[in-house]
Amino acid sequence: MIGFFSQLRVGTRLTLGNFVTSKNYGHISQYFPTYLPGESVVTHEANCEFYIPLLGTDTSIDISYNNRSVKVSMDSDFGNIKILEIYQAKKSFPASVDKIGGNSKVLNLRQIHDKVKVSPGYAWCYAVIVDCCASYIPKQGDSSDYLVIYKLTDKSIFPEIISLNVFHKNPKEIPKVENFGDIIKLNDVQFKEHQGKLSAVITSNTKTMSFYIFSHTGDCYSPYASYKSQFHSNSEHALKLEKLSDWVRTTFPYEVPNFMKSSKRLTNINFSDETDVITKIIAIYPLGIHENDPSIVICNDTNEIAQLVIPNERKRLLKFIKPGDVVRIRGVCYEEKVLYLKHYSEILKIPTEFKCLEIPGPSDFDEIIKFMNFYSPIPTCKIVSSITSEFSALPIIEFDKIMNIEDNKHIKIEGFIVKAVVRNREIIISIWDGIKEDNVIKVYVAEGKVKDFINGKSWDYIQKAVIGYNLKFQGIVRMDHDALWLVDTSLI
Helix, strand or coil, X not given: CXXXXXXXXXXXXXXXXXXXXXXXXXXXXXXXXXXXXXXXXXXXXXXXCCECCCCCCCCEEEEEECCEEEEEECCCCHHHCCHHHHHCCCCCCCCCCEECCXXXXXXXXXXXXXXXXXXXXXXXXXXXXXXXXXXXXXXXXXXXXXXXXXEEEXXXXXXXXXXXXXXXXXXXXXXXXXXXXXXXXXXXXXEEEECCEEXXXXXXXXXXXXXXXECCCCCCCCCCEEECCCCCCCHHHHHHHHHHHHHHHHHCCCCCCHHHHHCECCCCCCCEEEEEEEEEEEEEEECCCCCCCCEEEEEEECCEEEEEEECHHHHHHHCCCCCCCEEEEEEEEEECCEEEEEEEEEEEEECCCCHXXXXXXXXXXXXHHHHHHHHCCCCCCEECEEECHHHCCCCECCHHHHCCCCCCCEEEEEEXXXXXXXXXXXXXXXXXXXXXXXXXXXXXXXXXXXXXXXXXXXXXXXXXXXXXXXXXXXXXXXXXXXXXXEECEEEC
C-alpha cells in the first residue's frame, strides 16, 4: 500500500468516504522506533492532533487528477491498480482516429485533406519539403518538447502548402534537410484540418509515426536521413519517388510555392526585425584557430554583400553548404550588411536547376575581394630553418623571458625574421615574435657559424626566402654577456 500511495503526485485530489478519526497514538507508535512518539508522527507538518486509520476499515478513496479518477477501497489489490494512468495526458486526437486509406495505401495531400475535414486521421504520403526551421523550444506553452516545422507541398495542392509539426525531446535526433525540394515520406502521421487548412503533427512520445527524407533528384531510392524508423523499400516506393521527383524537376525551375515569393534578396532588403533571405554563399571562413570558434559566411547578390556569423553550437546549419551554393536562410534579421540568426533559423540549399531562384553573379568584385581578404585565414606558416636533434626537444621560450636566461644556457626561440644584415663578417638577424609589436630581438651569427647557418644559400635567397609573414624561423641561441648567439641552426 505504501508503494501505491508513493506514486501520487502533487495536485492529486483525494476524496475519502466512510472514514473515522483517531487519537490513539499508541496504535501509530507500533510502526515506528521507540524514540519516535506516535504523537510526533501525527502532528508533524499538520495542524490536527488526530489521524485517519485506513487498515481494517471500510474507508473508500476517490483519487482524481485533471478530470481523470480511480476509486479504491481498503480491500483492493493495490498492486494491480494502474494509478499512473490518471496522470497521462489526453491524446491530441481521439483514440478511434481512422487510418486513412488503410494500413498501406499512400495518398496525396489533397486526398488526405478531403478525408480529414470531418475528423482527424492518420495517413501515409509522399511530399516535397519547401521550408523548415531549426529545432527550438516554443516560448508559449508549458511543454519542454522541442519543435521543428516543415512546410510541405505536392502536385495535388501546389502552389499551396501544409505544415508538419514535429515535437521531439532531443534536437540531435532531427535530421538536417539538404535541399529545398527534397522529398519526405510520412508514415502513419496525424493529419487534421484547422481553419480550412491541412496540417500534420508528430508527437514526441510516438512509437509509430516516422519519416524518411530523399534527394529531390530521385536517382537514389534510399533516404539520406530518417526519423524514428528503419527504411524498407518496395516496388510501389520506387514508382512514387520517381513520379514526385519528376514533378519537382519540371515545376520548380519555373514556379515556387506562394509563400516563397515573400523571401527577400540582398538587393531589396532593408533593416528588419525578421525576414527570409535568398542569397548566394561566396565564402565560409573560420573566425579563429580553434575547433570551437565560430564561422563567418559571406553572402552575395549582384553587387550587394552581407556577412552571417554561425556560432560553433549551430554549425549544423552549414552541413551540406559550400561556397557557390544559392541558399534560402529562414528567419534572420538584417542590419548594415550583417545577417543575424534567430533561435529557429535554418539554411536550405537551392539546387542549381531551379532557375527561378538563381542569384546573378557580381559585376564588381572590389568589395567582395575586400571581404574575402579580410576574413581569409592566414596560410599555414612555412618553417625556414632546422635545428640539430640534440636541442629539438627544448621548449620554445617567450621573448619577454629571454633576458632572464643565465649565460651559456641554450634555449629555443621561434618567430619571424624581419631583417638580416652582414656586419664584420657576422650576420645580425632581427626576429619578431608575431605577438607584440615591440617584441623584437637581435640574434648574432658568429663568423665561424655563418657557413653552417646559410647552408649554401645565396644572400639574395636569404632576403627573399626567409623574410615573410608566413615564413617562420626556429633557432637555438645561447646567451653570452647580454647578447644572443645562434648555434646549431641552419636554413633549409
